Amino acid sequence: MDSNVPMSLRRLTAVAAVAALVCWAGCVEAEQVSCGGHYAPDCAACPQGNGEAWCNGDCTWHHGRCVLPYEVTVEESDDGGDFPFPPDTRPRGCQATYDNSRYAHLKVSVILPWLKEKWVHLRGTMQALLHFTPDDLIEEFIFISDGNVDSKEKELTAMSSKVKVIALPERQGLIRAKMKGVEVAKAPVIVFMEGHCIVNRDWLPPLLERLILDPKALAMPSLDIIPQDNWHAYHKTPPIIWRYEWNMNLITSSPGSTASSGAKAYLSPGTSGGIFAMKKDWFEYLGLFDVGMLEWGGDHFELTMKVWRCGGRIEIVPCSRIGHLFRDPGHRPYPVEVNQVVQNYKRLAHVWLKDHLDYFYRMKPEARPMKLIDMDPLYKQHEDLSCHNMTWYLENVDFEMNYEMDKICHPYITGPDKCKGELASGRYTITRDSLMPRAEYIRVKAAAEARQAAQEASAGGAAATKKPGGGGGGGGDEL
Numbered sequence: 001m002d003s004n005v006p007m008s009l010r011r012l013t014a015v016a017a018v019a020a021l022v023c024w025a026g027c028v029e030a031e032q033v034s035c036g037g038h039y040a041p042d043c044a045a046c047p048q049g050n051g052e053a054w055c056n057g058d059c060t061w062h063h064g065r066c067v068l069p070y071e072v073t074v075e076e077s078d079d080g081g082d083f084p085f086p087p088d089t090r091p092r093g094c095q096a097t098y099d100n101s102r103y104a105h106l107k108v109s110v111i112l113p114w115l116k117e118k119w120v121h122l123r124g125t126m127q128a129l130l131h132f133t134p135d136d137l138i139e140e141f142i143f144i145s146d147g148n149v150d151s152k153e154k155e156l157t158a159m160s161s162k163v164k165v166i167a168l169p170e171r172q173g174l175i176r177a178k179m180k181g182v183e184v185a186k187a188p189v190i191v192f193m194e195g196h197c198i199v200n201r202d203w204l205p206p207l208l209e210r211l212i213l214d215p216k217a218l219a220m221p222s223l224d225i226i227p228q229d230n231w232h233a234y235h236k237t238p239p240i241i242w243r244y245e246w247n248m249n250l251i252t253s254s255p256g257s258t259a260s261s262g263a264k265a266y267l268s269p270g271t272s273g274g275i276f277a278m279k280k281d282w283f284e285y286l287g288l289f290d291v292g293m294l295e296w297g298g299d300h301f302e303l304t305m306k307v308w309r310c311g312g313r314i315e316i317v318p319c320s321r322i323g324h325l326f327r328d329p330g331h332r333p334y335p336v337e338v339n340q341v342v343q344n345y346k347r348l349a350h351v352w353l354k355d356h357l358d359y360f361y362r363m364k365p366e367a368r369p370m371k372l373i374d375m376d377p378l379y380k381q382h383e384d385l386s387c388h389n390m391t392w393y394l395e396n397v398d399f400e401m402n403y404e405m406d407k408i409c410h411p412y413i414t415g416p417d418k419c420k421g422e423l424a425s426g427r428y429t430i431t432r433d434s435l436m437p438r439a440e441y442i443r444v445k446a447a448a449e450a451r452q453a454a455q456e457a458s459a460g461g462a463a464a465t466k467k468p469g470g471g472g473g474g475g476g477d478e479l
Helices: 014-024 119-132 153-159 174-184 204-213 280-285 299-309 338-352 357-363 376-385 390-396 399-406 438-458
Strands: 060-062 065-067 108-114 138-146 163-168 189-192 197-199 217-226 241-244 250-253 276-279 313-325
Touching (some): 108 119, 153 163, 174 189, 189 204, 189 280, 204 276, 338 376
Parallel strands (some): 108 138, 217 313
Antiparallel strands (some): 241 250
C-alpha cells in the first residue's frame, strides 16, 4: 500500500501519525497505555489479578506477563521467533470464536505482489498469516515477485505447501502484478495482501462474513499502524474512513467526529486499495484493472469508483485487524515515477470524472498536456457497466468531497485557485477553515438517507443493495 499511503500519514512521523489518529477518537493521558477495556500506567498494571483477559489494547500476554509487543523479541515470540506478536486490538463485541464450516464455500487465494521488500518483513508477513489464518479457509498463497533478483521461492515454499511463487523476470509494476495474481487464483475469494503486514487474531472470518451478506462488497480490515522505524511496534488505529481529494490523493478522515469504536462493520467512501477481500467473479466482472495504468498509482481510485458506482459497497470491518508498515517515500524500497502516477490519474479522470474534469485539472494542472492513448476500450467498458455517475457518488457516498467542490484550492500556483489560508492537516486541496462542519455533515447525511428511503418506497419497497455511504466510520451507516 505504499503506493497509496494517505497524505495525512505520509506527512507525519510514525509516532505523530499514531498520535493524530488516536486523538480523533479522544486522546488519553500520554503516560497511560490501553489495556483494551481500561487504562493503566503500564502493561504490567493491566491484569489487576485477572490474567490474560485484561491484557489487550496496547499490550499483549506473553509467558504469563502483560507486556508491550516490542518487548517480545523475535527470538522469544510465541511461534518460534518469526514475527512480532501483535496485541489484540479488536473492539469489544467481536465474536470469540467462528464456525469455519460457514465459510467452506468461500476459500481464499491470498495474492501478495512484492518488490524489494526486506526478507524480515516478507517472512514476518507470511509467518503471521500462517499463525492467525485457519488453514481450511486457504486455497493458496500467491507471491508475485515483481522483477526481484531473488524471488525467494525456495524460502517461501518451504514455509507452506500452499505457497505459489510467480517470478516476473522484469518489473511490471504493482497494478500488473496484482492482475497476474488474479489471473492464476483458483479460489472464489481473493484477498490482496502486502509484504510488510502482520495479520492479527481471527482477521479472515469477519471479512468473509461480509461477503456472505453482500457478495458485491469490498471488505477491508481496520489497518493498525506499524511504524516505519520499528517493525516490532504495533499501534491500534481509531475508526477512520478512506476517501479522496479532488487531485485523487488518498486521505483518511473522521467526518463529523461521529466515529464509533464498536464492532460493527461500517461504510467507507474509498479504499486504500492494498489490503482487502472481494469475490473473484465480482472483481472480474468490474474489469479490474485498467492495463494502461503503468507501475503504480490509481488502482485504489479505480476500485472505489467501480465498486461503489457499479452496484457494490466498500466496508471497513473493525473485527478484522491487520498491522501495516506505513512508509514515507524516504523509506520506500523502490523508486516511484511521479509523472507516471499523474498519467494514471488522468486516465481515470477521463473515465470516472468526465463530468467533473475541471475540478481535477484545477488541482492537477500538470496533467493537462499529458497524452492519452488506448482509451476507447475504457469508454466502452464504462458504458457497458451502466454505472452511476459521479454526481450520484457525491450526493450519496462521499458527502465531504461534494461539500469541498466550491472550496478547493492549490497551495503552489498563482491565480484565483491559490490557497488563501492554512491547509488542513494532511491535506493539499482544502484549507482548515473550509472543512465540512460536523452539523452540516450530519444534516446532509440524514437528507441522503431520507431521499434513499423515499426512492425505495416509490419503487414498491424493494430493498436497495446499499444505503447512502456517507463515510461509515465518520458517522456513516453501521451494518
